[in-house]
Amino acid sequence: MENYIVSARKYRPTAFGTVVGQQALTTTLKNAITTGKLAHAYLFCGPRGVGKTTCARIFAKTINCLSPNGEREACGVCESCKAFDEGRSYNIHELDAASNNGVNEIRDLIDQVLVPPQIGKYKVFIIDEVHMLTPAAFNAFLKTLEEPPAHAIFILATTEKHKILPTIISRCQVYDFNRMEVSDITNHLKNVAALEGITYEEEALGVIAQKADGGMRDALSIFDQIVSFTEGNITYDQVIKSLNVLDFESFYKVADLIIDKKIPDLMLELNSILQKGFSAQHFMGGLASHFRELLVASDERTLSLIEASENVRQRYAQQVKRCKPAFLYRALKICNDCDMNYRTSRNKRLLVEIALIELAQATEEGSGVRPKTALRPIFKATTQKVAAAQPKAPQTPAPKIQTTTIVTPPKAVSTTVSTTTTPTFKGKPQTFSLRGGLMPQQTKVSQEATPTTPTTPVITEVRPFSEHELQHEWRYFLNKLPREYIATTGRLKNIEPKLVKEWTGHIVFESQPVADCFLAIKSQMLDFMRTRLRNAEVDFTFEVEALSEPTKIKTPREHWKELLQHNRMIQRLQKALGLEYY
Numbered sequence: 397m398e399n400y401i402v403s404a405r406k407y408r409p410t411a412f413g414t415v416v417g418q419q420a421l422t423t424t425l426k427n428a429i430t431t432g433k434l435a436h437a438y439l440f441c442g443p444r445g446v447g448k449t450t451c452a453r454i455f456a457k458t459i460n461c462l463s464p465n466g467e468r469e470a471c472g473v474c475e476s477c478k479a480f481d482e483g484r485s486y487n488i489h490e491l492d493a494a495s496n497n498g499v500n501e502i503r504d505l506i507d508q509v510l511v512p513p514q515i516g517k518y519k520v521f522i523i524d525e526v527h528m529l530t531p532a533a534f535n536a537f538l539k540t541l542e543e544p545p546a547h548a549i550f551i552l553a554t555t556e557k558h559k560i561l562p563t564i565i566s567r568c569q570v571y572d573f574n575r576m577e578v579s580d581i582t583n584h585l586k587n588v589a590a591l592e593g594i595t596y597e598e599e600a601l602g603v604i605a606q607k608a609d610g611g612m613r614d615a616l617s618i619f620d621q622i623v624s625f626t627e628g629n630i631t632y633d634q635v636i637k638s639l640n641v642l643d644f645e646s647f648y649k650v651a652d653l654i655i656d657k658k659i660p661d662l663m664l665e666l667n668s669i670l671q672k673g674f675s676a677q678h679f680m681g682g683l684a685s686h687f688r689e690l691l692v693a694s695d696e697r698t699l700s701l702i703e704a705s706e707n708v709r710q711r712y713a714q715q716v717k718r719c720k721p722a723f724l725y726r727a728l729k730i731c732n733d734c735d736m737n738y739r740t741s742r743n744k745r746l747l748v749e750i751a752l753i754e755l756a757q758a759t760e761e762g763s764g765v766r767p768k769t770a771l772r773p774i775f776k777a778t779t780q781k782v783a784a785a786q787p788k789a790p791q792t793p794a795p796k797i798q799t800t801t802i803v804t805p806p807k808a809v810s811t812t813v814s815t816t817t818t819p820t821f822k823g824k825p826q827t828f829s830l831r832g833g834l835m836p837q838q839t840k841v842s843q844e845a846t847p848t849t850p851t852t853p854v855i856t857e858v859r860p861f862s863e864h865e866l867q868h869e870w871r872y873f874l875n876k877l878p879r880e881y882i883a884t885t886g887r888l889k890n891i892e893p894k895l896v897k898e899w900t901g902h903i904v905f906e907s908q909p910v911a912d913c914f915l916a917i918k919s920q921m922l923d924f925m926r927t928r929l930r931n932a933e934v935d936f937t938f939e940v941e942a943l944s945e946p947t948k949i950k951t952p953r954e955h956w957k958e959l960l961q962h963n964r965m966i967q968r969l970q971k972a973l974g975l976e977y978y
């Protein structure tokens with residue numbers, strides 16, 4: 397049996413030029429070498445398997461090379477290079493701090509630092525996982541790190557930069573290694589496959605690269621596994637099967653079912669995915685990413701942002717032709733909501749199923765098919781109490797619908813509203829800035845809004861929007877209200893304004909107190925809506941739906957009084973006999 401070497405070792409880069417995906421960093425290191433401006437300590441930070449140790453070794457080899465070539469790389473033929481390549485160089489010392497993290501190991505290292513190199517100019521000390529050193533070891537090391545002999549160079553590597561003491565960081569030149577791009581890894585895998593004489597499907601390598609999550613070492617060890625599993629012929633199906641990943645195809649299929657509103661098939665598909673052992677949350681996360689990619693694919697210019705093979709990109713571009721942008725926004729929102737509620741949900745599967753159904757219904761944008769949130773009955777109960785507390789003249793039956801339409805002219809907002817009732821809200825709105833709270837998320841909007849005074853945004857355009865967008869902003873605004881408005885939010889959240897004519901939302905309130913709540917925040921709401929929807933003519937009209945007289949249980953005394961009122965014979969009888977109800 398021939399000597400088998402894993403790919404991660406066999407194809408480990410031996411020169412800066414062959415390091416994958418860290419171009420900027422290797423160039424800086426090479427420049428430092430040519431100009432002779434070497435620091436005595438470096439700190440390499442970054443996730444695992446992205447080339448920290450590899451770069452440290454190449455660096456050590458290159459600075460010790462006796463005759464570096466024109467490309468500023470190690471020659472590979474001089475005595476020093478040979479010693480490096482054969483692993484017998486005394487100029488490189490590696491300490492794995494994960495297992496050698498005590499004071500004694502560091503003292504041994506310090507002893508070695510003092511001995512000058514036999515061949516070459518520098519001794520390089522690589523301390524891997526340096527954050528694992530004990531505090532005592534760190535302290536023992538600090539002095540040497542600060543004033544090392546001229547021939548010593550330290551390269552500290554860590555995956556967790558935040559655990560490194562500031563005193564260490566300030567003594568090092570820091571290099572941050574990036575996670576590798578999927579395309580970089582895929583290309584490298586292609587090269588390795590070609591060198592090894594392995595046939596492959598490009599999508600299959602893409603899946604491996606994605607699974608490795610930016611780490612080349614992981615990618616190569618997955619690659620090795622797959623090679624032995626598939627006997628040198630890597631196909632997409634086999635990769636999916638052996639890695640047990642939820643792949644593009646599954647999400648593509650689910651998205652198709654959603655677009656076609658095939659809810660029973662969706663349920664079956666979800667079931668089969670769960671049976672394969674995937675968690676429902678993982679699935680929803682993947683689906684959200686799928687919709688994100690679709691959104692990106694909807695524009696030719698952003699298509700290249702999708703980290704996938706050309707083939708897959710084109711399939712995204714194809715599928716997005718079947719979706720409206722509004723649907724994609726809504727879909728992302730639904731996926732996100734589901735994700736947020738997942739942890740607290742008792743029936744997680746049901747939650748995901750509901751989300752899928754909502755997604756399928758969201759394709760019919762604005763048709764009102766989407767089920768309303770189920771808080772309405774509770775809401776009704778409280779308003780009845782309020783209505784009952786207000787005395788009403790019994791003789792005059794209230795008209796079924798009492799319409800108060802207030803049309804506020806665009807832009808002159810505050811005048812009509814500030815004169816209205818509810819003293820509790822008066823003056824309060826000035827104490828918070830909705831726009832301020834929204835700035836981080838909506839940079840585009842805030843750029844438009846900031847140059848003016850904080851209360852009146854200058855929106856002059858009249859951008860068309862859908863009823864759905866209006867309702868979305870309505871809820872968004874209410875959710876953003878400060879805590880003291882919690883009652884307002886609660887009352888208004890389940891009401892949905894309807895877009896009756898161009899840019900005017902119409903709201904039906906169930907009682908006057910609810911309408912008053914709305915009036916108290918109307919001007920802020922309008923400002924907000926106009927900015928967010930980029931439409932200066934947004935306005936609201938509303939009406940108050942009178943409740944039918946609540947049926948009240950009468951006491952015997954009330955019965956008596958009613959009888960007296962309506963029946964003259966009883967009135968006479970009462971007078972004649974001097975009757976009184978006790």
Ligand SMILES: [Zn+2]
Nearest residue numbers: 461471474477
């Ligand atoms: Zn050399």
